[in-house]
Amino acid sequence: MNAYYPNELSAKVYWCPILNVPVFDKDYPRRGEAIAIKATPPRDLRPAFGFDYLLTRRLLAEYFLSENELNKLLPPDKLILLNKIPYPDAADEIIIGGQVIGHRFFDLKDYKWRFKPMYGGVAKVLSEKIGYYAVVNLPKITRGYVIHRGDIVESELPGKGNYVALGTINGVFQGVGKVLRGGRVKVVKVWRSIKFVEYGKLPTWKDVVKVNEEWMKNREEEAVNFLKEIYSRGNYGSRVFVSFSGGKDSLVCHYIAERALGDLPLLFNDTGIEAPHTVKYVRELADEEGVRLIIAGCDNRFFRALKVFGPPARDYRWCCKVVKLAPIVDKLRSIYRGGKSLSIVGQRMYESLSRARSPKVWINPWMPNLISVSPIQDWSSLEVWIYLSVVKAKLNPLYFMGFDRIGCWLCPSCELAEYEIVRRIYPELWEMWENYLSKWAKGRGLPTSWIRYGLWRWRKIPGDQTRLVGKDEVKEIEDRDEREIKVVIHVNVSSEDIRGLIVADKLKEHLPNVIKLLPIMGKVIEIKRDIVKFKAGNSIVTLSSDGDLKITNGYELARIRDLAKLLVRALYCVKCNLCYNKCPNGAILMDENGGLKVDGDKCSHCLLCNDICPLVKYSKLEVHLSTITSSNRTNK
Template structure:
């Protein structure tokens, strides 16, 4: 097979647009019907014919189906229709919006159906699309088949009376998806009755979609080598752009003497990035792997073995038990509450970057993030400076690649990849990650029942302490702090209460007196602090202002400009400022700093961002007198960022008196 990184473009071939001008979402692919091959460019690299495009539901991060997914499709097809005409064919899956794992099935250049994980029943379903139904009928499927007498193109969405059913197979049950044929028409629908009652008067089925088109499966089943070869001209340009991105940035004057690290998570994207970097740079590169302590065992083993067998210098930084040690303070992480990433990933990585950036040097990190992975990542630039780690510059050479392009690269290069992909996982990092789909979570249960039990038992106990049912955990609601509309609808349909009951905490801070005019001038707000003494607040007082502490009086006084904060040993807090807004802002800042003292995880991120070295975390968090109150440590603090979740009792809004 030809080297896709060297092969020249065929004469007359449609040119490939540079990565820099691509749309964020390429919502199409092409399909060569002659070779029956999915293409990323409009001209087949084998037969050189121009090929039609297929529109994809956005975001369009299409990929090859895994062995596990193929087995699921086979079981569903065989169970419903007695056969699986998709077997042996290249099946693509395009991720689309849904309650959980939801993929558009593309096969032989047609939109066959949708494979989805049903969050009510917690099982996979396959919903046909009209092209898939027509192809099944054309293939000679005779199970779940109904012939109707109705004709005309306006039957889609309509109910059919039993008197209009001419014949049906004897395997139909109420609720089944059925194939429909009629005079010059075919389609699919939902049966309201069993076969024995379908011809009785009354509504027997509802037609979902019906059409006069003829669609058939293609006869040729290409090999993986054929697919790679057909896409080689396109991939050549893609690889060249990625390699040039790495070389171009690494060779810039400010980075020429900088060490180059590759962030290797054990996933397909970082594996591709690692291989591209090794091809792009002649010098020795270093690879680091953040072992969070909750990585899939397969991922840890794969990273170590791959680097060992390929003579790669691997630095493995370990968080060890950091996740479970901090779990009592934060509770379970969520998609919108990912405290674990800073504590278990960013903090350990600091130890690597600290050596790299010593003496004010720059450190280049080659990263495999892609725009198609999430909305947040959709605007990543070719390079970014890390706001939390001064001196670290991240480069994203495959930011414009889709999953199918990553897989084509790995297949061509013959690279061993993480075995979890073939076992049905899209995410191969932390096994309890809230960003993991419920479909993957229950697949994880099958593969690692002991690890699953450890986490699920904790979740059930946590749910019980907060007045939530086991069903709240079972159906995956724990993965959000603020439920999205789709999960709110699901909760209503399942009649699951999602209201989190407050758990009595040893530590708390609350407003007791509201904002009111003070006789001596300005405005005052009163509050109460429990579980933290004035001498402990003194540790961070420097970031709030100049402080005086009287142990005899049990009073901490903090002054800044024309404002003051008083913290009494009784737990009473009094804040005075020139305006209502200033008083409320100062109280909120005092509250967040108190939370920071009480719940510091010692992740060390604040140490790196402080420009004057005024922060220490041993034996506990302390802000020294050198503090210039720039606020950088506050912005980087995971405890402050998620203070609304870690200390939900603190809510100033109801007490603001206009």
């Protein structure tokens, strides 16, 4: 998640000291009574259920040394709220009784979840003398200071490397430290002392739902009216659907759309790497609700494209275009024939900064006739969960197994902690993926850290992971981990006729595929066995399967770059069909083998197909104006 999230774009959530539950109105039930929960922005709080709840209690019980001691802070079955925070991997603030009592985080070195006491938790530990703590005979403590054993007057210290609540003997300062060798403690964070405030009996989730039910009915009414208004503005007819991921947010949209517009179809994109529980859940929900289910994708295109692109990464997200966007475009084109349509989307502003700045209604840049609308754009995760409890919704079981987001099970945006859940629930799937990564790493001489620490999730490895494995190892990985397809054109401009050399894999065997796409550049004049000649503008271009290139009557550098784009498309096409669906003239056709060809009579040479192709976006295309020597006349 984002390390910095503006407060003005963050959720407003309060704690009512009278009812002892979270609320969304600071004046509920009486003016000025509710207290803002001091959680880290964007404060997209969520309740802990199932595995999450058990994991959090286990971590707390380990820290507080026993279940009995933990029960002083958190009796069984009482509410735990979690709030995502920036860490090297998965991490949450743990909120009990409206106060942050600590962080739970996945430790990359030890490959396990750990607990760090914070704020209200430190205050509770020091006041009750439960769990791990140290009272120091110092007037003040500062971050980075190492407290020696002789300065600790009272303590219960954990082992080396674990966290401990700190307090000065004068009661002025509190903090958290990390235990070093010999019982010394390094101060990690310090603040002026606070108290853990107990407002009475802690609530259960049912208490939270009951208190906020009326609020959520009003929120539902706002969303329903908004959706009705948006629908009335456009001539959509029956071309309306809910984009359904199998997750909680799109489930809310389904119920709101049902109230606003009646039964609408659910569009589910089966990328081929959806969690099996999700696929089953989506089908069961549609059947039980009696709504039409439209399934896009559901083929092997991810693994087909994987052979071409290599592993996806956060900064190399070819997968979103190939297995998310392309199948949806395919499906909508086949259903609505290019007509104006409305997609109801479960997007929320607290999920990311880009979504926080998104309007509630927008035109899809890839599909100009598709209008997207999010009726819950300003809902928090806590509101979503309360609403689903109010309407007694059928939920995806993965939420109770440890997932807080639903999507592709190997998505590079996941944290390692999430992959551990995948490994636990779907061991065969994860073993298959790790085997693939191992072969990839072995073929490029990459170290084991590339897999262990999930470094494959980046092309440019970020700071936290660099500190974990070291700069030298990161440099070695980045130097060796070349995933982009490479097409290089060397051009000699010193002669009367411009000559060049194309360096690209597969050109010799796939020249026919190149010829099929050449009409986007101009008219194909002549085809002779391993040579093709075509006219591009005023230039005559001759191309051979050996990579020899000849241009007469002048040239433009931009046109040579366009040729490089065409080549990567023709040689490595993954059959995503984005170009086919983007062509404004219907000039791109399917051939008998499922490949693409261009009808030169219909093509206007706009080159939109070049620009939309994921291969072009994620390949390394180079044009060198240089003198050709014998040393670079060998194809890779």
